[in-house]
Amino acid sequence: MDPSDAPAPNVPAETPPSEAPSNDPLLIAGRTLHSRLILGSGGFPSLELLAASIRASGTELVTVALRRVDPDARGSLIDVLADARVELLPNTAGCHTARDAVLTAKLAREALETDWIKLEVIGDEDTLLPDAVELLRAAEELVDAGFVVLPYTTEDPVLARRLQDIGCAAVMPLGAPIGSGMGVRNPYSISLLREAVTVPVVLDAGVGTASDAALAMELGCDAVMVASAISRAQDPVLMARAMRAAVQAGRLAYGAGRIPRRRYASASTPDEGLAEFR
Amino acid sequence: MILLNGRPSDVPPGETLAAVLARLGLSLDARGVAIAVDDEVVPRSRWETHTLADGARVEVLTAIQGG
Numbered sequence: 001m002d003p004s005d006a007p008a009p010n011v012p013a014e015t016p017p018s019e020a021p022s023n024d025p026l027l028i029a030g031r032t033l034h035s036r037l038i039l040g041s042g043g044f045p046s047l048e049l050l051a052a053s054i055r056a057s058g059t060e061l062v063t064v065a066l067r068r069v070d071p072d073a074r075g076s077l078i079d080v081l082a083d084a085r086v087e088l089l090p091n092t093a094g095c096h097t098a099r100d101a102v103l104t105a106k107l108a109r110e111a112l113e114t115d116w117i118k119l120e121v122i123g124d125e126d127t128l129l130p131d132a133v134e135l136l137r138a139a140e141e142l143v144d145a146g147f148v149v150l151p152y153t154t155e156d157p158v159l160a161r162r163l164q165d166i167g168c169a170a171v172m173p174l175g176a177p178i179g180s181g182m183g184v185r186n187p188y189s190i191s192l193l194r195e196a197v198t199v200p201v202v203l204d205a206g207v208g209t210a211s212d213a214a215l216a217m218e219l220g221c222d223a224v225m226v227a228s229a230i231s232r233a234q235d236p237v238l239m240a241r242a243m244r245a246a247v248q249a250g251r252l253a254y255g256a257g258r259i260p261r262r263r264y265a266s267a268s269t270p271d272e273g274l275a276e277f278r
Numbered sequence: 279m280i281l282l283n284g285r286p287s288d289v290p291p292g293e294t295l296a297a298v299l300a301r302l303g304l305s306l307d308a309r310g311v312a313i314a315v316d317d318e319v320v321p322r323s324r325w326e327t328h329t330l331a332d333g334a335r336v337e338v339l340t341a342i343q344g345g
Binding site for chain 1: 283284302303304309310311312313314317319321322337338339340341342343344345
């Protein structure tokens with residue numbers, strides 16, 4: 001779907017918000033997603049809490065990372081995700097060069113039998129901000145190798161367009177640094193970025209609480225990815241529910257079209273017919 | 279000497295990747311596992327036949343929670 005062609009979700013007035021998204025699916029690289037919330041699996045204290053949070057969030061797409069096999073690891077993440085019937089979105093978290101990211105993506109494809117890759121190439125240890133040059137290089141190579149590439153990028157509209165032009169299936173701009181919980185720090189850039197590309201925009205990183213996710217959707221993002229805000233909340237399952245509702249509310253509000261901001265009041269009650277008292 | 283997941287190992291040269299997997303308690307059909315030897319992916323279909331040369335660097339990876 002070309003998001004610019006479908007600004008208004010077709011939601012009948014009588015449909016309760018909890019059922020609305022089924023009328024307004026998200027299409028990425030030919031795959032239909034009925035939930036616009038993508039869940040990061042990192043940071044959950046247990047696989048049980050991850051499974052419960054997946055159910056509460058309603059997500060259909062969950063990220064995983066690749067690391068060396070730990071013979072002492074308990075429980076199978078793969079089994080939990082298979083039972084939850086979600087699709088996997090492997091990432092290249094921890095990679096600092098295009099070379100490492102490309103090799104990691106190829107290993108993920110081999111391990112998980114998916115062409116989808118959330119491409120992360122980190123350029124700074126303190127902020128975990130993307131390295132734009134290496135990111136573009138890796139994205140190009142992976143698109144050529146047949147991957148469905150979803151790059152974690154900055155909120156720069158020009159870079160987003162470059163990523164789209166080389167064939168990325170979506171772009172994933174950050175709201176704020178990974179795990180910072182600072183929300184959408186630059187809503188202006190995110191809305192410019194939304195206008196700059198036609199591929200789906202998934203706000204990634206920075207979401208701290210439900211209102212951050214709702215704001216991203218109100219700005220026109222097609223989906224939101226949340227990890228730490230859910231997995232590290234005091235009650236992850238409850239926050240997963242909150243995020244689900246926030247993403248739905250934000251999407252509906254975006255489709256509904258907000259009123260313009262005004263400097264002064266604008267009465268909604270007419271002055272006409274106002275009684276006169278002495 | 280063969281490096282297995284970044285550590286010197288007692289895996290002898292000539293051993294197959296299938297045998298290396300067994301050392302890690304994994305079977306050939308283990309789900310969510312991938313192997314790189316000297317920075318190249320070795321597809322699952324070659325795990326039984328791919329033998330390791332002395333000095334090989336083997337990375338056996340799997341999916342973990344992340345992102």
